[in-house]
Amino acid sequence: xxxxxxxxxxxxxxxxxxxxxxxxxxxxxxxxxxxxxxxxxxxxxxxxxxxxxxxxxxxxxxxxxxxxxxxxxxxxxxxxxxxxxxxxxxxxxxxxxxxxxxxxxxxxxxxxxxxxxxxxxxxxxxxxxxxxxxxxxxxxxxxxxxxxxxxxxxxxxxxxxxxxxxxxxxxxxxxxxxxxxxxxxxxxxxxxxxxxxxxxxxxxxxxxxxxxxxxxxxxxxxxxxxxxxxxxxxxxxxxxxxxxxxxxxxxxxxxxxxxxxxxxxxxxxxxxxxxxxxxxxxxxxxxxxxxxxxxxxxxxxxxxxxxxxxxxxxxxxxxxxxxxxxxxxxxxxxxxxxxxxxxxxxxxxxxxxxxxxxxxxxxxxxxxxxxxxxxxxxxxxxxxxxxxxxxxxxxxxxxxxxxxxxxxxxxxxxxxxxxxxxxxxxxxxxxxxxxxxxxxxxxxxxxxxxxxxxxxxxxxxxxxxxxxxxxxxxxxxxxxxxxxxxxxxxxxxxx
Amino acid sequence: xxxxxxxxxxxxxxxxxxxxxxxxxxxxxxxxxxxxxxxxxxxxxxxxxxxxxxxxxxxxxxxxxxxxxxxxxxxxxxxxxxxxxxxxxxxxxxxxxxxxxxxxxxxxxxxxxxxxxxxxxxxxxxxxxxxxxxxxxxxxxxxxxxxxxxxxxxxxxxxxxxxxxxxxxxxxxxxxxxxxxxxxxxxxxxxxxxxxxxxxxxxxxxxxxxxxxxxxxxxxxxxxxxxxxxxxxxxxxxxxxxxxxxxxxxxxxxxxxxxxxxxxxxxxxxxxxxxxxxxxxxxxxxxxxxxxxxxxxxxxxxxxxxxxxxxxxxxxxxxxxxxxxxxxxxxxxxxxxxxxxxxxxxxxxxxxxxxxxxxxxxxxxxxxxxxxxxxxxxxxxxxxxxxxxxxxxxxxxxxxxxxxxxxxxxxxxxxxxxxxxxxxxxxxxxxxxxxxxxxxxxxxxxxxxxxxxxxxxxxxxxxxxxxxxxxxxxxxxxxxxxxxxxxxxxxxxxx
Numbered sequence: 001x002x003x004x005x006x007x008x009x010x011x012x013x014x015x016x017x018x019x020x021x022x023x024x025x026x027x028x029x030x031x032x033x034x035x036x037x038x039x040x041x042x043x044x045x046x047x048x049x050x051x052x053x054x055x056x057x058x059x060x061x062x063x064x065x066x067x068x069x070x071x072x073x074x075x076x077x078x079x080x081x082x083x084x085x086x087x088x089x090x091x092x093x094x095x096x097x098x099x100x101x102x103x104x105x106x107x108x109x110x111x112x113x114x115x116x117x118x119x120x121x122x123x124x125x126x127x128x129x130x131x132x133x134x135x136x137x138x139x140x141x142x143x144x145x146x147x148x149x150x151x152x153x154x155x156x157x158x159x160x161x162x163x164x165x166x167x168x169x170x171x172x173x174x175x176x177x178x179x180x181x182x183x184x185x186x187x188x189x190x191x192x193x194x195x196x197x198x199x200x201x202x203x204x205x206x207x208x209x210x211x212x213x214x215x216x217x218x219x220x221x222x223x224x225x226x227x228x229x230x231x232x233x234x235x236x237x238x239x240x241x242x243x244x245x246x247x248x249x250x251x252x253x254x255x256x257x258x259x260x261x262x263x264x265x266x267x268x269x270x271x272x273x274x275x276x277x278x279x280x281x282x283x284x285x286x287x288x289x290x291x292x293x294x295x296x297x298x299x300x301x302x303x304x305x306x307x308x309x310x311x312x313x314x315x316x317x318x319x320x321x322x323x324x325x326x327x328x329x330x331x332x333x334x335x336x337x338x339x340x341x342x343x344x345x346x347x348x349x350x351x352x353x354x355x356x357x358x359x360x361x362x363x364x365x366x367x368x369x370x371x372x373x374x375x376x377x378x379x380x381x382x383x384x385x386x387x388x389x390x391x392x393x394x395x396x397x398x399x400x401x402x403x404x405x406x407x408x409x410x411x412x413x414x415x416x417x418x419x420x421x422x423x424x425x426x427x428x429x430x431x432x433x434x435x436x437x438x439x440x441x442x443x444x445x446x447x448x449x450x451x452x453x454x455x456x457x458x459x460x461x462x463x464x465x466x467x468x469x470x471x472x473x474x475x476x477x478x479x480x481x482x483x484x485x486x487x488x489x490x491x492x493x494x495x
Numbered sequence: 496x497x498x499x500x501x502x503x504x505x506x507x508x509x510x511x512x513x514x515x516x517x518x519x520x521x522x523x524x525x526x527x528x529x530x531x532x533x534x535x536x537x538x539x540x541x542x543x544x545x546x547x548x549x550x551x552x553x554x555x556x557x558x559x560x561x562x563x564x565x566x567x568x569x570x571x572x573x574x575x576x577x578x579x580x581x582x583x584x585x586x587x588x589x590x591x592x593x594x595x596x597x598x599x600x601x602x603x604x605x606x607x608x609x610x611x612x613x614x615x616x617x618x619x620x621x622x623x624x625x626x627x628x629x630x631x632x633x634x635x636x637x638x639x640x641x642x643x644x645x646x647x648x649x650x651x652x653x654x655x656x657x658x659x660x661x662x663x664x665x666x667x668x669x670x671x672x673x674x675x676x677x678x679x680x681x682x683x684x685x686x687x688x689x690x691x692x693x694x695x696x697x698x699x700x701x702x703x704x705x706x707x708x709x710x711x712x713x714x715x716x717x718x719x720x721x722x723x724x725x726x727x728x729x730x731x732x733x734x735x736x737x738x739x740x741x742x743x744x745x746x747x748x749x750x751x752x753x754x755x756x757x758x759x760x761x762x763x764x765x766x767x768x769x770x771x772x773x774x775x776x777x778x779x780x781x782x783x784x785x786x787x788x789x790x791x792x793x794x795x796x797x798x799x800x801x802x803x804x805x806x807x808x809x810x811x812x813x814x815x816x817x818x819x820x821x822x823x824x825x826x827x828x829x830x831x832x833x834x835x836x837x838x839x840x841x842x843x844x845x846x847x848x849x850x851x852x853x854x855x856x857x858x859x860x861x862x863x864x865x866x867x868x869x870x871x872x873x874x875x876x877x878x879x880x881x882x883x884x885x886x887x888x889x890x891x892x893x894x895x896x897x898x899x900x901x902x903x904x905x906x907x908x909x910x911x912x913x914x915x916x917x918x919x920x921x922x923x924x925x926x927x928x929x930x931x932x933x934x935x936x937x938x939x940x941x942x943x944x945x946x947x948x949x950x951x952x953x954x955x956x957x958x959x960x961x962x963x964x965x966x967x968x969x970x971x972x973x974x975x976x977x978x979x980x981x982x983x984x985x986x987x988x989x990x
Contacts, residue, residue, distance in 0.1 A: 013508060014552045030941050036753030057509045060565075070555075099754065102633060130625035131754050138597060138633045258531030259594065259626050446525050 004031045006066035008082045014070040017251075018122040021050040021086070022067030028054040031086075036125055038089040041066070043076045049089050051125055094118040095128060101135035109148040116152035120248045126255070133255045133263065141265030146307075147314040149265065153246040153273035158223060160243075160278045162230060165372045166194045168280035169364060170271050172304075173205065174293030176435050177331035180286070181209045182237060182343040183361035183388070186396035188368050189235030190387040191375070196230050196278045198240030203257070206439035206451055207336045210239035215340040215448055218405035229403045236400055246273035262294070264304070272311050282318045282371045284364055288326025292432035298323065320371055324360065328430040328458050331357035335444035335451015335472070337410050347394040356457070362388065410448035413472030415479045419486065421462045425494045430458060434491040435469075441482040442473040450474055456492070468492050499526045501561035503577045509565040512746075513617040516545040516581070517562030523549040526581075531620055533584040536561070538571045544584050546620055589613040590623060596630035604643040611647035615743045621750070628750045628758065636760030641802075642809040644760065648741040648768035653718060655738075655773045657725060660867045661689045663775035664859060665766050667799075668700065669788030671930050672826035675781070676704045677732060677838040678856035678883070681891035683863050684730030685882040686870070691725050691773045693735030698752070701934035701946055702831045705734035710835035710943055713900035724898045731895055741768035757789070759799070767806050777813045777866045779859055783821025787927035793818065815866055819855065823925040823953050826852035830939035830946015830967070832905050842889040851952070857883065905943035908967030910974040914981065916957045920989045925953060929986040930964075936977040937968040945969055951987070963987050 004027070011022065021039060023031075033039065035054040040047055050072050061067050066084060068076070078084070097111040107115075115132055118124050124132075141149060167188055171178060185195045199209030199219075210219050219239040221229070226243065229236045241250070249270045256262065275283050285308050287294075287301045295301035305321040312319025331342040331354045345352040346361065365387075366380030375383045387393050435452060443450030454469045456462055468491070473479040499522070506517065516534060518526075528534065530549040535542055545567050556562050561579060563571070573579070592606040602610075610627055613619050619627075636644060662683055666673060680690045694704030694714075705714050714734040716724070721738065724731045736745070744765045751757060770778050780803050782789075782796045790796035800816040807814025826837040826849045840847040841856065860882075861875030870878045882888050930947060938945030949964045951957055963986070968974040 011508060013506060014550065014555045016551050032935065032941065034752065035749070055509065056511050060509045060511075095754070099756065102629070102756070125753065126621040127625045127750055127753055130622045131629060134597070134626060134629035134633070138629070254530070255622055257529065258620065258622055259590070261594070261597070440527065446527065 003085055003087045005083060005085050007064060008073070008078050008080060008084060009061060009065045009067045010073050010078075010080055011067045011069050018125065019048065019050040019072050020053055020069040021072060022053045022055055022061055024061045024063060024065070025054055025056045027063055028052070033088065036127070038091060040087040040089040041068075041072065041076065041084050042087070043078055043082060043084045046076050048072060048075045092118050092123050094124065098128060098132045098135060101139060102131060104139050106142055107145055107148070109151070112145065112148040113152040113155070116149065116248045117156050119251050120156040129251070129255050133252060133266070136265055137261055137263040143310060143314070146265050146268050146311055149269040150273045150276065150311065150315060153248045153269060154276045156248055157246045157277055158244045160196055160223070160227065162194050162196065162279055164194045164234075165281060165374070166196065166279045167282045167284075167368050167372055168195060168197070168275045168278060169284040169286070169368065170275065171286040172288060172294050174432065175288045175290065175326045176206060176329035176334045176432055176439070177339050177342065177357065178288070178329070179209060179212055179331060179339045179343050179357065180361045180364055182213060182397070183346055183357070183393070184365045184368065185235050185237055186347065186393040187361070187365040187384050187387045188372070189233060189396045190392040191369055191383065192234065193368070193372050193374060194230060194234045196226065197235065197237050198243065198245060198274065198278060199237065200240055202445040204436075206334050206436050206444040207339050208445065209237065210241075211336040211445040211448070212339045212343070213237045214239075214407065215337050215410055217401040217407055221404060229400060233396060233399050233403060235396055236404065238404065240274060245277035246270075249273055264307075268307055268311050272308070272315060272317070276315055276317065280317060282368065283312060283320070284368050284371070285319060285321045286324055286364065287321060288324050290326030290432065293326040318371060320367060322364070322367070326432075329432065329435060329454060330360055332454045333451060334435055334439040334454070335442070336448040337412060338451045338453055338472070347388070347397050349389065412449045413442065413447065413451075413474050415473045415476055417471045417479055417483065418467045419469050419471065419491070421464060421466045421468055421492070421494055423462070423494045424464050425462060427456050427458050427460045427462060427492055428495045429493040431489070431491055431493075434485070434489045437489070438471060438482050438485055438491065441478060441485055442471050443475070443478045447474040447478075450478070462494050498580055498582045500578060500580050502559055503568070503573050503575060503579060504556060504560045504562045505568050505573075505575055506562045506564050513620065514543065514545040514567050515548055515564040516567060517548045517550055517556055519556040519558060519560070520549055520551045522558055523547070528583065531622070533586060535582040535584040536563075536567070536571065536579050537582070538573055538577060538579045541571050543567060543570045587613050587618050589619065593623060593627045593630060596634060597626060599634050601637055602640055602643070604646070607640065607643040608647040608650070611644065611743045612651050614746050615651040624746070624750050628747060628761070631760055632756055632758040638805060638809070641760050641763050641806055645764040645768045645771065645806065645810060648743045648764060649771045651743055652741045652772055653739045655691055655718070655722065657689050657691065657774055659689045659729075660776060660869070661691065661774045662777045662779075662863050662867055663690060663692070663770045663773060664779040664781070664863065665770065666781040667783065667789050669927065670783045670785065670821045671701060671824035671829045671927055671934070672834050672837065672852065673783070673824070674704060674707055674826060674834045674838050674852065675856045675859055677708060677892070678841055678852070678888070679860045679863065680730050680732060681842065681888040681895075682856070682860040682879050682882045683867075684728060684891045685887040686864055686878065687729065688863070688867050688869060689725060689729045691721065692730065692732050693738065693740060693769065693773060694732065695735055697940040699931075701829050701931050701939035702834050703940065704732065705736075706831040706940040706943070707834045707838070708732045709902065710832050710905055712896040712902055716899060724895060728891060728894050728898060730891055731899065733899065735769060740772035741765075744768055759802070763802055763806050767803070767810060767812070771810055771812065775812060777863065778807060778815070779863050779866070780814060780816045781819055781859065782816060783819045785821030785927065788821040813866060815862060817859070817862070821927075824927065824930060824949060825855055827949045828946060829930055829934040829949070830937070831943040832907060833946045833948055833967070842883070842892050844884065907944045908937065908942065908946075908969050910968045910971055912966045912974055912978065913962045914964050914966065914986070916959060916961045916963055916987070916989055918957070918989045919959050920957060922951050922953050922955045922957060922987055923990045924988040926984075926986055926988075929980070929984045932984070933966060933977050933980055933986065936973065936980055937966050938970070938973045942969040942973075945973070957989050
């Protein structure tokens with residue numbers, strides 16, 4: 001491969017990720033470069049490796065010009081028509097391992113680390129990353145590979161570390177509301193344990209814990225600030241995205257999402273890498289079972305449970321997995337504000353406190369208290385109940401709201417609509433997917449005060465005309481869209 | 496999904512393929528759009544569907560702005576700050592089939608057509624295309640799927656159609672020179688048959704037939720011009736890339752290349768789609784066997800042969816497959832000009848004519864003459880020899896050189912270097928990969944007069960100091976690079 005001299009043309013576009021340089025087809029042929037090749041660009045003493053994109057369009061780029069995206073321009077401190085030389089830089093070694101994975105080879109620690117490191121540092125193209133994700137999806141990762149994948153994700157990202165017993169919890173998702181973290185975390189912190197709770201924002205659901213907590217306090221905190229809050233109060237409730245915990249995981253999910261695939265090995269590594277990154281030694285995982293969740297039945301859930309426990313052991317973490325009912329929303333609100341209100345009602349003991357969410361949270365907090373060794377076996381639930389009912393958990397939440405930065409509560413959507421029952425009977429089932437879709441169509445999670453409030457849950461008696469739930473939206477148009485969904489899709493089954 | 500009003504920001508970049516629109520993260524969240532979503536953009540009565548890219552970089556795009564790549568701008572006849580509305584447009588249906596392929600489903604004609612059509616028309620992202628290629632690579636395509644894939648590639652591209660018996664040939668590649676097309680095509684055309692020979696340029700080899708023919712005549716011809724040349728002379732030798740024959744094939748190869756994978760189902764469909772597109776009814780396929788070729792041994796080659804014949808039958812084509820010796824270059828020149836000289840020497844009967852290339856071409860032309868029914872079985876070789884030796888084949892070549900547009904012959908590289916034997920003995924083997932690498936390092940195929948000329952072939956006797964081959968380059972620097980390769984890599988084995 002030959003080298004060459006080029007003049008820079010800034011492309012005035014940022015990728016926010018992979019470093020890209022562009023040649024036109026004629027120059028690429030002349031120098032025997034192809035799309036996807038890595039080239040080393042040298043300007044004086046500065047140099048950087050970028051991925052080459054070849055354009056067939058002379059209008060985009062004239063002969064003798066090297067187009068550079070903004071990040072490359074900045075690194076080289078280059079400007080238009082500056083002269084640079086380019087050199088063939090080979091392909092990342094990780095590509096060899098990715099191909100081996102496609103052929104069914106079991107990868108070792110060094111190989112997986114190399115792939116994860118290149119993903120973390122944006123050295124792979126979408127085509128290459130997709131090939132890796134497909135290899136893992138179609139050929140699977142065995143136990144040992146999953147351990148290496150998880151460790152590599154942790155090692156290539158930021159980590160937190162605290163003195164004392166660090167706990168964490170995770171729910172596999174698929175159940176509206178189910179906002180246990182915001183209750184469990186203050187309870188265990190009130191017991192003197194540490195829970196650096198980093199959560200995600202909603203992707204396809206009406207609210208993530210980060211979106212919900214953001215109704216009360218700031219959640220985009222720096223690593224330094226998070227460490228300060230935890231050192232003082234033992235707990236935080238923040239958006240994981242503000243720190244770079246296991247960033248490869250997020251980049252892999254960006255490939256999976258447009259294909260809506262969910263590789264099991266990747267799911268395991270994803271969850272456990274985030275927990276490992278915050279220094280958790282004791283982890284409680286909630287696998288809800290139901291038609292809208294990952295595990296459709298007990299046997300599927302048990303298989304996944306076993307894998308979590310195995311992976312935890314290999315990573316030196318105590319992992320307990322509970323299988324729970326995921327067939328209907330847990331709590332009454334659906335949408336950031338409405339879920340935050342449920343949480344506050346439980347922490348502050350008002351009449352609006354939803355029983356199911358309170359009981360599930362107490363059960364989970366109790367397990368964590370026992371696992372941590374803080375409370376004797378069999379006494380966890382009662383201790384958790386005491387910490388909640390005494391107001392100590394609320395005090396913790398109050399403290400971290402102040403410490404993270406109190407937010408003005410968003411207002412509830414002023415457009416509301418009551419969905420009433422046209423039948424008499426009992427609630428036989430609630431369709432989580434329709435409930436989530438309605439809440440999102442109303443505007444959640446972006447419109448924080450949009451969503452649903454449920455008045456009826458499974459097994460409740462219903463009369464004709466009873467309000468099943470109320471929908472809230474910030475605009476008439478969104479409410480109209482939500483109402484349209486009601487025509488064709490069934491949220492409640494009453495018999 | 497909500498709609499929204501935006502002002503256009505032209506991104507001043509062309510993709511040459513997929514249509515791209517960009518939103519910043521805040522706007523995307525607000526309207527519940529995600530990277531990879533398809534959005535319908537409306538400006539007055541004009542509308543177009545584009546793939547959404549979400550940037551986290553506010554510097555690239557302010558709130559309320561929709562970034563549009565050049566092709567989208569042109570379609571909408573839009574300019575900066577024009578107002579447009581955007582609407583969620585769902586994902587292409589083909590994505591459902593791609594996911595099914597990942598899960599091992601056998602796809603039917605409608606499903607494969609839908610995928611191929613979306614690939615042809617740039618409706619899929621790199622991530623989505625890679626998922627499809629991986630599904631085919633890892634799960635394979637069965638016989639029927641390969642037929643559908645081939646047909647879909649043909650149907651979604653341009654096609655040629657001629658009166659009379661249309662022949663074609665193809666070599667699987669991996670052998671330097673082996674420039675039989677430029678000899679076979681004029682011979683069969685001299686017999687009154689039709690061969691619309693479209694060839695490729697070199698990708699990793701030192702020359703493709705299109706690169707070699709370009710030393711003599713123009714090869715980038717319009718479909719109209721090609722039809723004219725064939726109607727007059729029965730033959731052409733052009734670059735297939737100038738027409739859109741089975742364009743999905745090229746787009747799939749763009750995904751395979753950076754991963755250096757070569758899926759068998761895709762290879763079969765790729766070759767046969769190009770032949771089907773030019774209307775070929777009789778096809779001769781050459782599978783060379785050797786360490787540098789796709790088929791390493793006879794048993795592998797026979798498996799591939801069987802699949803070609805089956806696929807041909809399903810497509811209504813008569814396909815004959817020959818297995819040939821691919822262990823050393825066929826012909827003496829390696830590189831466009833040096834290979835073109837071999838071809839001319841054979842067509843013009845000069846002393847420089849390489850025997851191996853001449854004999855292989857006569858054998859292949861003979862088979863085609865017999866297959867077409869033009870010549871009785873057993874008489875093909877002799878008829879081909881007559882057509883070559885009588886000068887009739889050269890007359891055909893002369894005619895199409897004039898008709899396609901005669902080119903001034905490139906000059907031979909003025910930097911030359913003789914590689915001499917340090918041993919006495921017989922040539923035991925020649926390493927095609929090293930020969931190809933040397934020729935490319937000398938500058939082939941871009942520097943048309945760069946490459947190698949071989950004086951010795953397998954089984955030839957060699958004395959110490961005999962010239963094995965001469966290397967030619969256009970620059971001292973490239974020659975130096977080539978010489979460096981000689982130090983560590985063995986081109987000839989002499990024993």
